[in-house]
Amino acid sequence: MGLVDEIQAEPSVSGTETAGISYGRVLRKVMIHTGKAAWILGTSMLVLVVPLIIEMDREAQLVEMETQQMGVLAGPAAGAAALAAPPAK
DSSP: OHHHHHHHHSOOOOHHHHHHHHHHHHHHHHHHHHHHHHHHHHHHIIIIIHHHHHHHHHHHHHHHHHHHHHHHHHHHHHHHHHHHSOOOO
16 A cells, blocks of 8 residues: 555646646657758758759850850951941942
């Protein structure tokens, strides 16, 4: 009977303490899952979006280079045509 008396004599945990423990556990789990979601999102951005941005930049550089080459190629021909035409009066 001594064990039963000891168990009954111990103070029980009140409802607010239990709720505090429960909220702490829930908050910790939410923080852990939020961290995991942030990791997945960040890694996905690195794997999927960054190469896309790099490729778009390469394409823009290629278009700019082609535009400059067309200007160089068209420049002398346009200048020669202007010299061959008689001046307008």
